[in-house]
Amino acid sequence: MTKWLSGFLLWLCCWPLFANSLDDVRVWPSDDKTRVVLDLAEAPDFSYFLLKSPERLVVDIYKTGQKVKLPLKVDDSPLISKVRNSTPKDKGSIRLVLELKQATKASLFALAPAEGNGHRLVIDLGGDGPTGSPKGSSQASPSVKPPAPVPVKAPAQGRDIVVAIDPGHGGHDPGSIGRHKTYEKHVTLAIAKKLQADINKVPGMSAVLTRSTDTFIEVMDRADIARQKKADILVSIHADSVNSAQPRGASVWVLNNSRAKRVIGKWVDEKDRHSELLGGAAEVLEDTKQEQYLAQALLDMSMDHSRSVGQGIGSTILKELGKVTKLHKNRPQPNSLGVLTAPDIPSVLVETGFISNPEEEKLLANGWHQGRLAGALAQALKEYFTAWPPQGTLFAQQGSKRVHLVSRGESLSVLASRYGTTVSAIRHANSLKSDVLWVGQKLTIPSN
Ligand SMILES: [Zn+2]
Incomplete structure (x- = not known):
């Protein structure tokens, strides 16, 4: 009885300490900023400070319990790698530690319930926000700056599969030109934009373009853009042309083995490119005599991966394209055309049809047909990545x-x-x- 009573009294005395609760942690990474949103039952009473070596942001939320499970790993932010718990100041509060990848600006503000969201504590990392003052403290106030628009498609944890779409040619390079003055560079851009829109509709996928206007980009720079965007696949869009009006149909080209090996050989000699190509592995290699040998081995592995992904996606694309247009070749062809130069990025080059064939020229210039081609490409990419989801992606979480x-x-x-x-x-x-x-x-x- 006494035991029960003291338990009851303890519950009674401590209950108000947990008047608030942390219900969820959501993260929206972008290129230079990352927003972390803490969903809470009530307005938060909080303070925070930054720590160095390693860089961390520590957030204390008082009189609050926790419903969400941590740690939360963040894969695709340049700024933050993890949100975890640490020992709180007292029993009635929680302490969150945001493990940062670099020294960064932090701004924290509370938001009142709005548009279907409850109380939130918003943590903006990076960008031009106010610098996080050491030992800052703040309380929900109606004068806080308005929230930036929050993306609707929020990957709970797994990152998006990134598709880099490369509209062939552009600017002073028109590509091939049909008899009725259809320019390849315009056709490729139109299809690419439709494909981007289709892919962005798929939860867990997002698409970037190597060019979105009529501009010229060097072939090597196109692969670099895909590399910078951490693309899982580079899809280059083209339209064929030959001297005869007869040939027609779509084809898909994939990285040529011997070309890839030559590029790797060159890269192994270019030591300053190692860290760019091998990421963290390059640091480990730096001081060993074995560096060249290991770099070669790692690049070979990366090439094998690229080739098998390219081959798999190429076959799936042909299967889907075959439903909406004629095929010129029904297997992916190895080549070292255009963007097919990067052994470290899976790439395919799609010739969507022959602009030199008057009938296909008409089709390629037609918005409806362009939409069908884009739809087939999007379907193929979704299909392939459903079967073979890259690690750490939402697709992988949903299970293959x-x-x-x-x-x-x-x-x-x-x-x-x-x-x-x-x-x-x-x-x-x-x-x-x-x-x-x-x-x-x-x-x-x-x-x-
Ligand atoms: Zn072309």
Whole structure:
């Protein structure tokens, strides 16, 4: 009875301490800024300060309990890598630590409920916001600056798959020109913009363009743009042309093996490019005599990855394009055309049709047909990445939906090695009681 009573009294005395609760943490990274939004039941009473080596932002929220599970890893922000808990000042408060990747400006402000959102504490990192004063303290006030528009498509945690779309030619380079004065550079830009819009509608995917106006960009710079945007795939859009009016149909080109090897050889010699190409691995390599050897090995691995992604996406694109237009070749062709020069970025080059064929010239200049081509490309990319989601993406979180149809001579171990998984994982995913497979059997292939 006494025990129960003291427990009750404890509950009674401490209840008001938890009048507020932290319900969710949401992160919106962009190129130079990252916004972290804390969703709370009530207006927050908070203070914060910045710490050095390593860089951190510490936020104390008083009289608050916590419902959201932390740590939260942030993959795609240049500014922040993680939001975690730390020991709070007292039992009634919570302390959050934002692990930062670099010294950055921080501005914090509370927002009152509006437009379907409850109370929020907004943390803006980077950009031109006011510098976070050490030991700042603030309270919700009606005079805080208005919130920046919050993107509607919010990846809960997994990052977007980034598709870099490259409209071929541009500016003083018109590309091929049809008999009826259709310019390839205009066709490629129109299709690229439609494709970008289609991709941006898919949750978990976003698209960037190497050019969005009629300007000229060097071929090498196009791959660099994709690299800077951390693109998962570079899709270059073109239209074919030959001297004869007959040839027609779409084709897809992928990175040529020997060309890729030559580029890698060159890069291994260019030491100053190592950190750009290998990221963190370059630092580890820096002081070893083995650097060249390891750089070669890493670039080779990266090339193998690029080629298999390019090949897979190329095949899927042809399958989808075949539904909306004639195909010139029904397999991806290896080549070192245009942007197909970067062994470290999966790339495909799509020839959407022959501008030299009068009938196709008409189609390529037609907005409706351009939309169909863009739709087929978007569908193919979505399909491929659903089956093969890159690590850390929303697609990966949603789980891979690969289904394999068993054909003659295939065994679990053959499939496990082909898909980079294990026999027991396939067994488990399909609740198999025996390892005997039959032709035509449908197996779910688990993601790793
Ligand atoms: Zn072209």
